[in-house]
Amino acid sequence: MSTAKKFHRKEIVKSQLETAVDLFLNKIDLSAVITLSGAASNILYQLVKNAGKEPFLDYARDVHNHLKGNTPSREKYNHHIDKFLGISAHKHMSKNCRKTISLDLEQCAIDALVRAISDYVTLYGQDELFIKAFLSWSWKNQGTEVMEACKNMPDKLKQKIRNDNGKKNS
Amino acid sequence: MVKKIHKRLDLALNQLKTAIMLYITERDRFSVITLAGAADVIFSELVLREGKENFADVISKKDSESRTRKQIGKEINDTFFINSLKHMDPGDNDYVEIDIEECALGAILKALANYNQLENKNEELIQGFGYWLRSNVDLSKYNIE
Numbered sequence: 660m661s662t663a664k665k666f667h668r669k670e671i672v673k674s675q676l677e678t679a680v681d682l683f684l685n686k687i688d689l690s691a692v693i694t695l696s697g698a699a700s701n702i703l704y705q706l707v708k709n710a711g712k713e714p715f716l717d718y719a720r721d722v723h724n725h726l727k728g729n730t731p732s733r734e735k736y737n738h739h740i741d742k743f744l745g746i747s748a749h750k751h752m753s754k755n756c757r758k759t760i761s762l763d764l765e766q767c768a769i770d771a772l773v774r775a776i777s778d779y780v781t782l783y784g785q786d787e788l789f790i791k792a793f794l795s796w797s798w799k800n801q802g803t804e805v806m807e808a809c810k811n812m813p814d815k816l817k818q819k820i821r822n823d824n825g826k827k828n829s
Numbered sequence: 830m831v832k833k834i835h836k837r838l839d840l841a842l843n844q845l846k847t848a849i850m851l852y853i854t855e856r857d858r859f860s861v862i863t864l865a866g867a868a869d870v871i872f873s874e875l876v877l878r879e880g881k882e883n884f885a886d887v888i889s890k891k892d893s894e895s896r897t898r899k900q901i902g903k904e905i906n907d908t909f910f911i912n913s914l915k916h917m918d919p920g921d922n923d924y925v926e927i928d929i930e931e932c933a934l935g936a937i938l939k940a941l942a943n944y945n946q947l948e949n950k951n952e953e954l955i956q957g958f959g960y961w962l963r964s965n966v967d968l969s970k971y972n973i974e
Contacts, residue, residue, distance in 0.1 A: 662928050662930070662931075663926050663927055663928040664926065664927070664928075664929070665924045665925070665926045666859075666924065666925050666926075666927065666929075667923055667924055668917060668923055668924070668925065671859050671913075671914055671925060674857045674858075674859045674860065675857065675859050675860050675863060675914070677857070678851070678856065678857045678860040679860075682847065687847065688843050688844070688846070688847040690840045690843045690844050690847075691843065691844050691847040691848075691860075691864055694844055694863060694864055694867045695860055695863060695864070697915070698863045698914060698915035701915055701916050701917065702914075702915070702916070702917040704917075705917035705918065705919065705921065706917065708919070709923075748837065748840065749840050749841075749844065749867055749871075750866075750867035750870055750871075750915075751870060752837055752870060752871045752874040752875070753874070754874065754877070754878075756837070756874070757837075758836060758837055758838070758875075758878075759834050759835060759836050759837065760834070760835055760837060760840075761832045761833065761834050761835075762832060762833070762835055763830050763831055763832045763833070764833070764835070765830045766830045
């Protein structure tokens with residue numbers, strides 16, 4: 660007799676993302692963090708679109724256009740990000756792939772989490788404990804680096820962020 | 830933080846170990862399925878590179894409909910809802926109906942079946958999980974002694 664139950668995609672996303680944060684903060688397995696964050700991101704993209712909001716991927720494509728003058732296709736840019744974050748290396752292996760890969764696992768894990776959490780916060784806010792835990796870690800360990808990067812970003816990107824924030828608050 | 834060279838086998842094995850850890854400590858089953866599924870993709874390819882048949886090949890040989898390895902592989906992945914837990918396309922239902930316990934165990938066993946074929950497998954991991962299974966799961970319902 661089947662004991663199948665219905666689960667909302669939010670529950671599926673939340674469980675995997677919460678597990679990813681837990682594995683990361685307790686330094687258990689960075690590879691698992693990367694894969695689970697990637698899985699959550701894929702589902703979150705569609706949930707955010709369904710809610711009529713802008714997912715991380717589309718914002719990133721917009722930033723690319725702002726900086727480089729062209730908007731990469733969604734599929735191509737998603738593939739690029741997955742490859743950059745090491746997500747592809749953890750779940751794909753075609754016959755032409757090498758048996759080894761060069762990755763900064765910790766940085767990939769952090770970046771994969773940030774990407775997934777940004778979409779999670781867009782949809783559900785940042786009041787849940789696991790989100791607060793990661794944001795606290797991030798502020799404590801990367802706050803200075805992030806503020807420096809913000810200070811040094813190109814002027815036209817700073818202007819874009821000001822304009823986007825202005826639209827959100829109006 | 831610096832880049833290091835990692836073996837794909839190690840990236841997969843770490844995910845499988847974490848999947849097993851989450852499973853036996855009764856933690857998130859969705860994560861178990863996603864991690865075991867990811868590890869299995871890499872194991873499957875490494876098995877082929879050692880000149881052996883992977884799990885989908887074995888099933889394909891017994892298949893009365895003569896489906897290919899790829900078709901069988903997709904059907905098995907769909908049975909364990911591996912793709913549903915990491916993808917969502919436009920128009921997809923907001924809900925997924927799944928027997929989460931069965932799929933979590935199935936996803937681990939599929940990954941282990943391929944891992945077990947590899948030359949440098951960790952015998953202790955396989956035996957350890959097998960011992961845990963015999964002590965905690967009624968294997969008779971899966972026709973396993």
